Amino acid sequence: MMTAQIKQKIQKEFKEEMDYDELLNCMRCGFCLPSCPTYIETDRQEKYSPRGRIALMKGITDGVLEPDDDIAHSLDLCLGCRACEPVCPSGVQYGHLLEDARNILQRNKKQTVRVKLLRKGIFDELFPHQERMETVTGLLGFYQRSGLSKVARKIGFMNLFPENMATMEKILPDVPKRSVMKERPRFFEHEGDKKATVALFAGCLMDTMFFETNNATIKLLQKAGCDVTIPEHQLCCGALHGHNGELEKSKELAKQNIEAFESAEADYIITNAGGCSAFLIEYDHLLKDEPEWVDRAKQFVRKLKDISAILIALNFQKTHHLRLPNQTITYQDSCHLRNVMKTFNEPRALLHSIEGVQFVEMEGADTCCGSAGDYNIVQPDMAMQILDHKMEKAEHTHAQTIVTANPGCLLEMKLGIERAKKTGQVRAVHIADLLLEAVDEGI
Incomplete structure (x- = not known):
């Protein structure tokens, strides 16, 4: 429950920090409504639409609405998929407004000691430190290889966790030993004629x-x-921080990443995770108020390309024979790759070029699967509702393989396959893994 003092402080910070011109940019035309998953899934409640959420933000900024837990819940329930942006005739940057509003609400939120420690552990002590990420995932790998995972399931230990988290444990990828991760070199030479020098944004989880x-x-x-x-x-990349009201920490990470890639002097910076890509490509917006960084951020942004986009640019599908055993495949868009990076034709062009497969477009492939970073953990009911409807659409394609281009989407689709009891009949795979399969099969 917010006190009167906290409410006044939030209103003051909304007035000082929210982009009022962007709030006014919303014409309330309603073009965003059919594209918003939470608006549709809540039986078209206006407060769970982009237009409704902008109205709530503006109401607080104008001082005509008091911030309360109901408004905070409305913003928290947003997936942040940004499907509203491409259809907006005014070009409202809804994602920026959402992050700014969440940032203000988060820093004024009264939290228990447990929540504070949890957030500090995740946002300050784990994700910004790749060595620690390697240690933690290395322990996960040991858990998988040692047989402890099978024992935990057999004795019912996983039943102590929420259903979706217990199911998620089953479908996690096999994690290599930490020594394997550490031994990989940092430079790889081209095959055939050299066409470009690229730097890979490796990512923390990726x-x-x-x-x-x-x-x-x-x-x-x-x-x-x-x-x-x-x-x-x-x-x-800082996306997890930026989407959860930790913008200052995401700025620190952005600066370190810009510095790291400046020394690479590459033609392109390549990403293979739609969620990371969308945050990286807005580093210039993130650092817009810091003159010493904004031009460096713009240089970074200009070089960014998704793996599918660079392969198409280099005519990969024309210079390599791609084939797979006969199967039907479909593609689930990464929301951020599609709506922010504007990359959606390229993955499909690559998939269409694979001999032996029938590509069937999924109805609603451009709508969110319910993953949305940590959304399926913090908003499990809505996430599972969205996922179950997504799997109904996937089933209509009769595809044996569901392809996506983002790790969160990949896990969510695997979770959906498990929930639909289609394990062994249908698989979910990252487009990079599928394309490499197709290259090897085509040799």
């Missing part, structure tokens, strides 16, 4: 839990004619 997908990405880039470097001292 370079630990999804280590093999990063390796597949590197191999694809080599085959496309790229020298690949993995700059040292790069860290988490």
Whole structure:
């Protein structure tokens, strides 16, 4: 419950920090409504739509609404998928407004000691430190390899956790030993004619839990004619912090990443995680109020490309024979890759080029799957409702393989397959892993 003093402080900070011109930019036309998953899933309640949330933000900024727990819940229930932005005729930057509002509410939120310690552990002590990420995921790998995971399931230990988290444990990728992660070199030479020098944004989870997908990405880039470097001292992109009201920490991470990649002197910075890509490409906005950093951020942003975009730019699908055993495949967009990076045709073009597969477009492939970073953990009911509806659409394609381009989406689709009792009949795979399979099969 917010005290009167806290409410006044929040109103003051909204007035000082929210972009009022952007709030006024919303014409309340309603074009965003059909694209908003939470508006649809809550039987079209206006307060759970982008238009409604902007009205709430403006009401607080104008001083005509008092911030309360109901408004905070409305903002927290937003997936942050940003599907509202491409359809907005006024070009409202809803994602920026949402992050700013959450940042203000978060720093004024009264939290228990347990929550404070948990947030500090995650946002300050774990994700910004890649060595610690390697240690933690290394322990996960030991848990998987030692047989402890099977024992935990057999004795019912996982039943102590919420259903979706217990199911998630089953579908986590196999994590390599920490020594394997540490031994990988930082430079890989091109194959064939050299076409570019690229720097891989390895990511925190991508370079630990999804280590093999990063390796597949590197191999694809080599085959496309790229020298690949993995700059040292790069860290988490900061998306998790930015989406959870920790903007100052995300700015610190952004600056360290910009410095790390400046020394690489690469033609392109390559990403393979839609959620990271969308945050990275807005580093210039994140650091807009810091003159000594904004131009450096713009240089960083200009070089960013998703793995699918660089492969298409280098005509990878025309210079390599891609084939797979006969199967039907479909594609689930990463919201941030589509709505922020504007990358959606390229993955489909690559998938269409694979011999032996039938590509079937999924109805609503451009709508969120319910993952949205940590959304499926903090908002499990809404996330599972969205996911179950997504799996109904996937089933209509009769696909044996669901492809995506973001680790969170990948885990969510695997979770959906498990919940739909389709394990063994349907698989979910990252596009980089699938393309490498197709290259190897086509040799």
